Amino acid sequence: MDDIIRKLTRKHKTSCPFELANALGIHIRYTDLGKSTKGLYYRKLRRRFIVIHNQLSPEWQRFVCAHELGHDRLHKGINRFFLEEHSYFMPGKLERQANRFAILLLTSGTMIEQEETIHDYCRRNGIPQEMHPFFQP
Structure with a gap:
């Protein structure tokens, strides 16, 4: 996963998920998805x-874009609905991988500063507080 992000950010010279999606030809749309779906x-x-x-x-919105970009990069050709009904490969694993991808992308090119807590580092990089537990230095 680190290698995928490193190649992606080097090639496109950005770690902004919106800019990366645009560079990759992925269309971004905004709509009301209800209370339980973020993206x-x-x-x-x-x-x-x-x-x-x-x-x-x-x-x-930035985190969700990075998360969904993770699905594009990591889970090519996987139909989640097929997975849920026809296999033992749990979609929860795919969501954890996409969360990890988003965190690595949003923190790429930055380092934890001396005396900085993980919470402060995540906040500085725009990672929502609810996603801080997924951060692994």
């Missing part, structure tokens, strides 16, 4: 889309 990723007719809940804070 989703899907492919339709060879086009890729990230849909972000339009009521989220900018911090959360």
Whole structure:
């Protein structure tokens, strides 16, 4: 995963998930996804889309974009609905991987400063507080 992020950020000279999605030809849409869904990723007719809940804070929108970008990079060709009904590979694992990808992407190019707590480091890099437990230095 580190290597994927390193190549992606070097090639496109950014770690901004919105800029990366644009550079990769992924369309970003905003809409009301209800109370329980923050975002989703899907492919339709060879086009890729990230849909972000339009009521989220900018911090959360950025994290969700990075998370969904993780699905694009890590889970190519995997249909989640097929997975849930026809295999023992749990989608929860895919979500944890996408969370990890998002955190690594959003913190790429930065280091924990001396005397800085993990909480402060995550906050400085725009990672929502609820995602701090997924950070692994």
